[in-house]
Amino acid sequence: MPTNAVKDYKRMADAIRVLSVDAIERSKSGHPGMPLGMADVATVLFSDFIKVTPQDAKWFNRDRFVLSAGHGSMLLYSVLYLLGYPDISIEDIKNFRQLGSKTAGHPEYGHLSGIDMTTGPLGQGISSAVGMALAERVLNARFGDSLCSHYTYVICGDGCLMEGISEEAISLAGHLQLNKLIVLWDNNNITIDGHVTDANSTDQLRRFEAVGWNTLSIDGHDHEATKAAITQAQQSSRPTLIACKTIIGYGAPTKSGTSKIHGSPLGAEETAGFKQNLHWTSAPFEVPADILSAWRQSTARVEGEYQAWQDAAQKAGAEFAAAIKGELPQGWNQELDKLKQQAIAEQTKVATRKASEMCLETIVPHIPTIIGGSADLAASNLTFVKGMKTITKDDYNGNNIMYGIREHAMGAIMNGLALHGGVIPYGGTFFVFSDYMRPAMRLSALMGLRVIYVLTHDSIGVGEDGPTHQPIEHLASYRAMPNIYTFRPCDVVETAEAWEIALSSEHTPSLLALSRQNLPTLRHTSSSNLSRKGAYVIAGDEQSRQATILATGSEVSIAVEAMTKLAAEGIKTAVVSMPCWELFEQQSEDYKISVLGTAPRVAIEAGSSFGWAKYTGDQGRIIALDDFGASGPATDLYRHFGLTADNLVSTIKTLIKG
Numbered sequence: 209m210p211t212n213a214v215k216d217y218k219r220m221a222d223a224i225r226v227l228s229v230d231a232i233e234r235s236k237s238g239h240p241g242m243p244l245g246m247a248d249v250a251t252v253l254f255s256d257f258i259k260v261t262p263q264d265a266k267w268f269n270r271d272r273f274v275l276s277a278g279h280g281s282m283l284l285y286s287v288l289y290l291l292g293y294p295d296i297s298i299e300d301i302k303n304f305r306q307l308g309s310k311t312a313g314h315p316e317y318g319h320l321s322g323i324d325m326t327t328g329p330l331g332q333g334i335s336s337a338v339g340m341a342l343a344e345r346v347l348n349a350r351f352g353d354s355l356c357s358h359y360t361y362v363i364c365g366d367g368c369l370m371e372g373i374s375e376e377a378i379s380l381a382g383h384l385q386l387n388k389l390i391v392l393w394d395n396n397n398i399t400i401d402g403h404v405t406d407a408n409s410t411d412q413l414r415r416f417e418a419v420g421w422n423t424l425s426i427d428g429h430d431h432e433a434t435k436a437a438i439t440q441a442q443q444s445s446r447p448t449l450i451a452c453k454t455i456i457g458y459g460a461p462t463k464s465g466t467s468k469i470h471g472s473p474l475g476a477e478e479t480a481g482f483k484q485n486l487h488w489t490s491a492p493f494e495v496p497a498d499i500l501s502a503w504r505q506s507t508a509r510v511e512g513e514y515q516a517w518q519d520a521a522q523k524a525g526a527e528f529a530a531a532i533k534g535e536l537p538q539g540w541n542q543e544l545d546k547l548k549q550q551a552i553a554e555q556t557k558v559a560t561r562k563a564s565e566m567c568l569e570t571i572v573p574h575i576p577t578i579i580g581g582s583a584d585l586a587a588s589n590l591t592f593v594k595g596m597k598t599i600t601k602d603d604y605n606g607n608n609i610m611y612g613i614r615e616h617a618m619g620a621i622m623n624g625l626a627l628h629g630g631v632i633p634y635g636g637t638f639f640v641f642s643d644y645m646r647p648a649m650r651l652s653a654l655m656g657l658r659v660i661y662v663l664t665h666d667s668i669g670v671g672e673d674g675p676t677h678q679p680i681e682h683l684a685s686y687r688a689m690p691n692i693y694t695f696r697p698c699d700v701v702e703t704a705e706a707w708e709i710a711l712s713s714e715h716t717p718s719l720l721a722l723s724r725q726n727l728p729t730l731r732h733t734s735s736s737n738l739s740r741k742g743a744y745v746i747a748g749d750e751q752s753r754q755a756t757i758l759a760t761g762s763e764v765s766i767a768v769e770a771m772t773k774l775a776a777e778g779i780k781t782a783v784v785s786m787p788c789w790e791l792f793e794q795q796s797e798d799y800k801i802s803v804l805g806t807a808p809r810v811a812i813e814a815g816s817s818f819g820w821a822k823y824t825g826d827q828g829r830i831i832a833l834d835d836f837g838a839s840g841p842a843t844d845l846y847r848h849f850g851l852t853a854d855n856l857v858s859t860i861k862t863l864i865k866g
Contacts, residue, residue, distance in 0.1 A: 215502060217431040220255060221247040222486045223290055223499050225459060228282035229482060230492045231304035232473045237313070238305060241469040242280030245428070245454040246363060246394050252434040253392065254287050255506035257442075259358060261514050262293040262507060265321035268532045268629065269358050269517045272324050272340045276333025276364035277394060278314040279471065283363075285311045288322040290495070290503035295321050298493055317627070317655045325627055326655050329647050331371030334391060335617050336648075337362045338381045339624020339633075341389035341447070342599070342609070346579065347630045349605035351528055354520040356630070359442065362391040366404045369393065369412055373647075375419075376617030381447045382420025385601040389447040390438065395428070396456040398467050416449045428452030459485050531577050531630045534658070534714055543570035544704050548734035551700035556729050560761070561664040561722040563703035565590035571707060572596060572607065575632065579625060581609035582636040582662075583618050589636030589664045615641050619648025619661075626657040632711065634660035638670075639721050640679040642686075652717035653691040659717040660710045666696065666721040667814035668849065669762055674839030679721075683760075684818040686719055687789050693718040695788050697739070698746075698764035701731035702787050705739035709791075723762045725842050730764060730785070742792025743803050747771060748782035755781045755860045756804060758811040758823055763851065767812060770856035781860065782807075786823075808863045814851055829859050 224247040232238030254260075259271040275284045282304060288296045296310065300320075303309040310319045314328030324340070327333040340360045347356040368374055381389055393412065397404045413423045422444040426433040434452070441448035457469030461481035474482060483489075490496055521528065530537065547570050550556070551563075558566070572578055572593055579599075586592040597606035611618040615637050622633040642649065642663050652659045668678045686694040693716055695706035703722070710718035730746055731738075738744045746764065748757075748771045755774075759767040767783045774781050784803055786792060792800065809828040811820040817832035824830055833849050846852060 215255065216499070217248065217251050219499050220502055221251040222488060223495050223503070224250060224283060224286040225486065226483065226488050227286040227289065227301055227493065227495070229474055229479055231282050231285070231301050231311070233479055234302060235305040236473055238282060238473060239279040239471045240282070240474060241398070241456040241471070242277050242365060242394055243283035243286065244458045244460065244464070244469070245396050245456045246280065246283060246452070247458070248429045248431060249392055249434050249452050249454070250283055250287055250363065252431050253361060253438065254291065255503065256435060257438050258361060259510050259513065260291070260322070260507060261510055262291050262322070264514070265293060267514060267517070269356060271358045272337070272360040272628065274325050274333045274337040274340070274360070274362045275315055275327055276330070276337070276362050276368045278327030278333060281311070281313065281315045284315055284323065288320060290500065291507060292504045293320065293322045302493055325623075326651055329651070330367040331373040332620050332647060332651060334362050334364045334368050335373050335377035335620035336624035336627065337389060337391070338377045338386065338617070339621035340628040341381065341386040342384065342621065343625045343628035343631050344388055345386060345604040346599065346606070347531070349603070351524065354517070355524055355528060359388045359390055362389070363394060364391055365394045366397070366399060366408070370408055373616040373620060376614035377620060378416060378421065379419040380612065380614060380617060380621070383601065384599070385420065385445065386447045387445050390441045391447070391449045393449060393451050394454055395451045396454045398456045398465070398470060400467060400470055402467050413449070413451060420446055422446045422448040423451065424448065425451040426453065428454035429458065461485060527576070534629060534632070536711060537574060537576075540571070540574040541708055543574065544708060545734065546570070548701045548704045551729045552731060552734060556700050557726050558700065559723045559726050560697050560699070560703050561590050561724060563697070563700040564662060564707070564720060564722050565593060566700065567704050567707045568593045571711070575711070577631050579607050579609060579631045579633050580635070581611050581618065581633075583611045583615045583641070584613045585637055588638070589662055591634070591636040591662055609635075611635065615644035616648070619645030619652075622659045623648055623652055623655070623657060626652075626659050627655070632658055634662055636662035636664065638665045638677060639663035639682055640665070640677050642682060642719075649692065649717065649719070650689060653689055656691060656715035657717055658714050661717065661719045662722065663719060664722045665724045666761060667723065668833065668837045668845045669723055669725040669814065669842045671724070671842040671845065672839055675836040678837035679815065680833055680836055681816045681818070683721060683813070684816045687819055691716055693788055693790050694721065695719065695739070696721040696761035697787050698761055698785050699727055699729045699731060701729065701734050702739050702785065705737045706787060708737060709740060721761065725762060727762055728765050730768060739787045740791060741795055741799065742788045742790065743784055743786035745782050745803060746785040749780040750782050750805075753780050753782040753805055753807045754864050755779070755807050756809045757781055757783045757856065757860070758786055758809055758820070759783065760786050760813055763812045763814060766851065766853050766856065769853035770860070773853060773857050774860060779861070779864070810856065810859055810863060812851060812856055814846070829863055831855060831859060
């Protein structure tokens with residue numbers, strides 16, 4: 209297709225539609241409604257606006273695209289194939305939703321280079337896009353237009369806007385005036401169960417305007433109107449919502465405009481009628497050469513900007529290169545090592561939330577890419593340290609985000625920050641409120657992102673605030689989640705080791721469960737990071753032990769106290785600190801046996817007993833808390849629930865006597 213030829217948007221959009229229908233028909237599974245309805249908008253967006261280079265799909269200054277309505281994944285797969293991304297072929301389109309296929313049921317980050325985020329859980333995509341747009345502004349403020357200046361585009365549906373997380377995210381985006389964020393809303397008034405108006409009367413345009421967004425409304429099947437709206441959005445000083453009025457399942461003869469086409473294949477008869485309506489005569493999975501050529505040539509407009517960026521990046525120096533690669537600066541942890549040594553020398557006694565703050569004081573000045581924040585709990589989480597600067601709409605050149613009381617959005621936004629690259633996010637709240645972030649935390653783990661969750665007030669040690677604020681089942685639940693490191697450190701040294709591992713783990717998120725109450729320093733050496741092993745003997749008689757005590761966090765000091773009392777009675781025990789079960793499971797069987805020993809084992813933890821039997825065995829004992837806690841001073845609660853050295857001593861003596 210000559211560069212001066214008039215683009216046939218309709219036929220280009222129909223290519224998306226037909227590929228989507230063919231793939232869904234072949235797999236007998238999928239969601240054709242959205243790809244058919246939003247094909248016109250996607251065609252204008254990708255062929256005229258989005259700045260991408262398929263041959264260098266991870267080019268740092270590309271525009272980001274998030275298909276928040278992830279059920280419509282075939283729209284994205286079709287576009288990537290049509291644009292000529294080298295890692296997606298027509299065979300991949302044919303293998304949609306098959307085991308081992310790159311074209312999974314919902315877009316999965318890492319499967320194809322053109323996918324910027326795993327989506328599917330509604331509301332997560334639009335919320336993480338806020339993090340991407342924020343990262344762009346932060347890095348733009350730091351490195352300038354020539355190195356970081358691009359848009360974040362989102363296609364979302366009514367489901368994304370009805371999920372509560374979207375309100376938190378769009379409100380923060382409006383507050384920070386993230387003007388390079390453009391959301392295209394598939395406004396088709398259809399959900400799985402029927403019409404949107406059956407369950408919702410929200411005026412979405414007024415809602416977005418109320419939180420500081422620019423809003424536009426168009427016919428989503430009018431290509432010129434779509435071009436004009438995106439052009440106008442690019443010039444706005446605020447984030448923009450473009451309401452695209454569409455017909456779900458556009459072109460389907462009997463199912464278009466109804467909920468019947470949302471999540472089911474068209475079927476042979478409907479597919480035939482659909483193709484007849486589009487005047488599409490090519491065989492299944494065949495795209496006419498002129499249409500494919502038009503799509504493939506559409507990214508040529510980006511070549512000049514791509515080359516200019518390459519030249520600028522070469523001149524930018526090592527700091528920019530390291531930032532976009534996610535590398536930590538040389539010697540970033542030297543001050544952290546000194547902190548460990550000092551804690552041992554001075555026998556520092558502080559809460560591990562305070563220990564985390566002490567760690568951050570040594571880390572933040574040496575890692576310019578780190579961005580912290582808290583859900584309005586910085587004074588309790590201790591996530592804001594001296595020298596940090598809060599990001600505002602007037603100055604993005606900072607390293608702290610005031611998320612407000614928005615845990616849902618904070619988790620998703622941190623995912624977006626990490627996905628964008630160039631920054632390393634951490635954020636804090638109370639451990640019990642991690643429930644609000646759990647869907648985003650699960651996506652962190654699923655996508656393999658370096659996101660760090662600072663979760664304080666980790667047990668009944670919260671005290672008087674009572675059961676609503678006392679996490680009981682949370683440790684067990686995160687230990688059950690794949691690919692997330694759940695740390696519960698016992699002192700300053702283990703806290704520093706946890707931070708060191710979390711920051712070094714580029715493909716695994718980390719959770720730091722930190723105490724409110726003061727804990728003694730138990731470690732006697734910091735020459736090696738023992739927490740990397742997940743568990744180790746921290747005290748006692750390792751060789752001739754009669755029992756082994758397993759503990760984490762604040763209960764390790766209780767275990768050591770019990771060990772001392774038992775020793776006075778001639779009973780030899782070893783105390784094993786287990787700050788991270790996931791890392792322990794990665795060790796060799798020989799190492800695990802050497803740590804756990806063969807003597808009877810007793811575990812103690814101020815949380816659910818669930819999971820501990822794996823380590824104590826059938827003959828062992830577990831002192832834990834299968835209850836929601838209670839309101840009262842922490843010391844009284846520990847006695848009430850039997851989390852004491854005396855109870856541990858009694859339990860061990862009974863156990864070894866048989």
